[in-house]
Amino acid sequence: MTLQQMNYLLTIAESGSMNKAAEKLFIAQPTLTGVVRDVESEIGISVFHRTPKGVIPTAEGEDFLVRIRKVYQQYEEVLKTYEKGGKIRRKFAVSMQHYSFAVKAFIEMAKHYDSSQFDLVLRETKTADVIKDVSSLKSEIGIIFICEINQKMIGKILRDNDLEFTPLIKCPAKVYLSKEHPLASEKELTFEQLEPYPCMSFEQGSEAEIYYAEEMHIEHAYQKTVKATDRATIMNLMAGLNGYTLCSSIFSDDLSGGQFIMIPYKTENNSENTMTIGCITRKNWELSSMGQQFLDEIHKELKLV
Secondary structure, three states: OOHHHHHHHHHHHHHOOHHHHHHHHOOOHHHHHHHHHHHHHHHOOOOEEEEOOEEEEOHHHHHHHHHHHHHHHHHHHHHHHHOHHHOOOEEEEEEEOOOHHHHHHHHHHHOOOOOOOEEEEEEEOOHHHHHHHHHOOOOOEEEEEEOOOOHHHHHHHHHHOOEEEEEEEEEEOEEEEEOOOOOOOOOOEOHHHHOOOOEEEEOOOOOOHHHHOOOOOOOOOOOOEEEEOOHHHHHHHHHHHOOEEEEOOOOOHHHHOOOEEEEEEOOOOHHHHEEEEEEEEEOOOOOOHHHHHHHHHHHHHOOOO
């Protein structure tokens, strides 16, 4: 199997479609199909399921793709270091829960590279997908949080997927709401004060939502809840419905538009009010130069350097 064949298979996996992958690779679709057939014959497994909606990796194919992705990324790193002129396109992807400080860090990281030389992907997505993306090396780094409620469950899931969690910062949960909210002038807020208002959260689409949730205290029996899938919608709903969410005390005012504020959230037990935000990577994985640059920018955003 050649490096070119590896690249072809990885592009198919990322595209989810033979036609889209062929367009991206600038080759004919029958040629690409032939490459897949040749590789599958060589290794003795089926890498992809063909469906009416596209292609998805088989169980064996998923493991195979993880392994060749490691090899191909190492090959790219060698080229970046030694190729004349250093003009190879750099590829880097991050998957994360919805954190504006991480978006800002991603932007600052991208500024260090010539726009003609990189292929960057930033995925704000569900917690389960963050874990899946990093496990399959679809993304090099994931950003999630753990707390007292979910740490055992998330820890087991990470171990089962050969991932490790590295803490970046511990911070208290705060109430995030519009400056026009009726409670906006309060110095601190309790659950009882918030109860009449809708609690906003990101939809996780999982039976284990209590463990995958991005917000603190999702286990409470809220009288009013509203779920959405993206940060812009959550903000619009908060402003329009006098809603709120319980999030970390770290956010980028530059990206939020200055329309929202954070107020300390008061609980009886401080340990139940602490979020540990960190990054997840494959165990024993050596970060690429872009991955390290991204984490450097994260530390700057969190004022750890």
